[in-house]
Amino acid sequence: MLSIARTISPSIIALLIFGCYSGTHGTSIRSLDVPHIVRNGTGPVDLICIYEIDKDDNGLVIKWFHEAYQIYQWIPPMPPQDIGIIKGLAEYPAENLRNPYSHSVIQLKTITIDMTGEYVCTISTFQYEASASAKMIVYVPESDMTVRTYPFNKTHVNLTCAVTGARPRPSLRLYVEGIEKNDRGSDYESSKSSTDWYEDDPRVSLDVIIEDMPDPAVVECEMSIPDTEYRRRKRIVYYPTQLLPYRTNVSQGRHKAMLLIDIFYVIVLRLIVT
Incomplete structure (x- = not known):
């Protein structure tokens, strides 16, 4: 044994x-x-x-x-x-x-x-x-944060969020009327993010292409630094492309009205002086 x-x-x-x-x-x-x-x-x-x-x-x-x-x-x-x-x-x-x-x-x-x-x-x-x-x-907090929109084609619009200066690399999310648009969904074609480093100043951006909307909407970008509680949000109001000509005409009409008022005041002032 x-x-x-x-x-x-x-x-x-x-x-x-x-x-x-x-x-x-x-x-x-x-x-x-x-x-x-x-x-x-x-x-x-x-x-x-x-x-x-x-x-x-x-x-x-x-x-x-x-x-x-x-x-x-x-x-x-x-x-x-x-x-x-x-x-x-x-x-x-x-x-x-x-x-x-x-x-x-x-x-x-x-x-x-x-x-x-x-x-x-x-x-x-x-x-x-x-x-x-x-x-x-x-x-490091961001030094700049911008949200932009511009036409992608006749039926879609591009939403862009760009953050400069934040470290470590932040995560970006885009929302339209409170609904996230850079996640998987059926109402957009694609999304992409990019990171650029120049002169030790990092820049991160997120682009999302969605179908154009018929009404004005709030577009919001949320930036967060991973593993921290640091978050920032920035929002803009998006106006559909079909409303732009109307807004342009309104702006031009207001400009003309203000110009006529200025001319009227100049004429009245000259009559008073003479």
Whole structure:
């Protein structure tokens, strides 16, 4: 009969030993506090890594990484060092520096768009190492948002929404009288979106071709930045192409009327002066 020891595979024994061994020390990261959504240009913002070091551990080193690139290193009792995207933008509270064995705090004076991404806090000693990660999204509001309509052919009209300057890339939706028109439906031919980048200024646009409408309608564009609560809406009133000649005639009639009034006032003024 095989003994119990022989029936257990070496890999299972290794896992059992590792589980018992890892549970005998208290070196670990307890929490990582990184704001999830931050507006570009705001601040200050704190990145906080709270950890626990076993009393018998020594050789503590704390490191922070952004998108796999190291941006911070602290080897107590020496002061922290910041590099990369946070260099010159980081401050370190005096209270944190007096107690390096419980938490690391990076206070960012100003948030920049380059700070978007995943952050990793790593603590290591001669005995153990632990790490934790969190993601921060830095968004930029739009600098301009326009909604336009123009004829596509004799029976259809093109609706266009364009947004400039927003980051990360926003999502666009077009509505006519509250009904979305850039989703699958039977009342339009096609839709397309495009993204242009020039001089570090992004531009996103959405074009939707729909069948022309017989009556004036409210056309609305909604812009949203993914993974954030940032949203903006802009609306215009669309006038069907068949109404344009009438509106043009009305405008011309009003212009003529105003011109006649101006001429009348000039004649009256001259008679008074003479």
